[in-house]
Amino acid sequence: MSTSSIEQEVEGRAAEAQQFLREQLAEAENPCVTSSFQAEDIVVLHMVRQILPELPVLFLETGYHFPETLEYRDRMASEWGLNLINVLPELTVAEQESQFGILNQTAPDRCCALRKVGPLFGALAGYGTWITGLRRQQSKSRAELQTAEDFTLPGGQKIVKLNPLTEWTTRDVWYYAQAHEIPLLPLYDRGYTSIGCAPCTSLPSDPNDPRSGRWGGHKLECGIHIQAS
Numbered sequence: 001m002s003t004s005s006i007e008q009e010v011e012g013r014a015a016e017a018q019q020f021l022r023e024q025l026a027e028a029e030n031p032c033v034t035s036s037f038q039a040e041d042i043v044v045l046h047m048v049r050q051i052l053p054e055l056p057v058l059f060l061e062t063g064y065h066f067p068e069t070l071e072y073r074d075r076m077a078s079e080w081g082l083n084l085i086n087v088l089p090e091l092t093v094a095e096q097e098s099q100f101g102i103l104n105q106t107a108p109d110r111c112c113a114l115r116k117v118g119p120l121f122g123a124l125a126g127y128g129t130w131i132t133g134l135r136r137q138q139s140k141s142r143a144e145l146q147t148a149e150d151f152t153l154p155g156g157q158k159i160v161k162l163n164p165l166t167e168w169t170t171r172d173v174w175y176y177a178q179a180h181e182i183p184l185l186p187l188y189d190r191g192y193t194s195i196g197c198a199p200c201t202s203l204p205s206d207p208n209d210p211r212s213g214r215w216g217g218h219k220l221e222c223g224i225h226i227q228a229s
Contacts (some may be wrong), residue, residue, distance in 0.1 A: 002127060006175060007068070007175060007179065008069055009076065009137070009172075010171075010172050010175040010176055010179070011169070011179075013172055014047075014176055014198050015169060016093070017047060017164040017165060017168075018047050018048065018050070018051075020147065020162075020164050021047055021051055021131070021162070021164055022051055024129070024148065024160075024162055025048075025051055025052055025129075026146060027197070028128065028129040028160070029127075029128030029129055029160075030126070030127045030129065031052070031055060031127065031129035031130075032055065032056040032057070032058055032085075032124070032127045032129070032130060032131070033045065033056070033057055033058070033096055033130075033131040033132070034046050034057075034058045034059075034060075034120065034131070035057050035058070035133070036060070036069075036195070036196070037059070037072055037073045037185060038133070038185060038195055039144065039170075039173050039174065039177060039184050039185070039188070040133030040134070040135055040165055040168070040173055041132075041133035042076065042133075042177070042182060042184065042185075043133065043163060043165065043173055043176050043177060043182070044131060044132070044133040044164060045057065045076075045080070045082070045213065046176075046182055048131060049080060049082070053081065055083060055131075056083050056085050056127075057077075057082045057083055057084050057085065058085050058120065058123055059073060059085070059086050059087065060087050060115070060116050060119060060120055061086040061087060061088050061219055062089065062115040062116060062197050063089070063093035063115065064093065064104065064115070064197035064199055064200075065197060065198060065225055066187060066195065066197055066198045066201070068186050068187050069187070069195065072185045072186065076183075085123070087119045087120055087122075087123045087140055088119060088211065089114055089115045089117075089118070089119050089120070089142060090114075090118075091114065096097070096111075096114060096115070104197065104199045104200055105199070108200060115197075116224060117224050119223075120224055121153050121154055123158055124153060124159060125155065127159060128159055128160065129159060129160045129161075129162065130151065130159050130160070130161045130162065131161075131162045131163075131164070132161065132162070132163050133163075134163045134165070134166070135163075135165050135166060135167075135168050135169075135173075136166055137168070137169055137170065141168040145163055145166050146163065146166065147159050147161075147163055147164065147166045148160065148161070148162055149163075152174065153172075158181050170210065176194060187219060190203075191203045191204075192204075193210035193211075194210045194211045194214055196214055200214060201214060
């Protein structure tokens with residue numbers, strides 16, 4: 001496929017995603033968008049802010065992020081005038097490590113629950129619509145992802161979850177960013193393909209699996225995108 005054909009295809013997908021967001025946000029109840037400031041999330045932010053520039057942007061400040069991630073978050077929040085909300089865990093890193101040790105080494109599921117899943121679900125309880133940058137291609141655990149779906153929080157509250165990039169490929173994301181001159185997180189230049197907390201993120205072990213560098217390959221999800229039981 002020629003470069004021009006790829007660009008046209010991406011432009012078409014972008015127009016569909018933008019229209020989807022406009023239609024959904026026109027009727028959305030108290031919407032927000034979550035962002036890790038990875039490539040997909042920054043593309044969604046670029047689209048959303050053209051519709052609702054003051055939309056709350058929820059970022060999980062786990063205390064374990066790469067310095068580059070925090071610097072990039074602050075840069076984009078300033079340049080784009082984002083309504084950034086840093087969602088914090090109940091315990092600081094020092095408090096958690098003092099009580100439980102280094103959970104990201106001994107019990108990563110519990111660490112994710114304390115620093116990511118619990119805090120985000122608590123924050124989402126204040127909203128009715130949740131926008132993400134999730135894509136099916138990212139992981140086999142996301143193969144059944146729908147563009148719009150109901151999501152049940154632990155307390156039983158149901159919110160609408162919107163995933164406008166469901167069918168996008170990595171190529172689509174990068175072409176969109178390039179076409180709109182959006183700078184991306186510098187860690188991609190060092191070979192990272194999926195970026196979370198620094199202790200649990202490494203270079204991918206499998207070139208065909210962008211998330212193979214997360215949690216040493218021991219799990220695929222932190223738990224955020226799994227329905228509460």
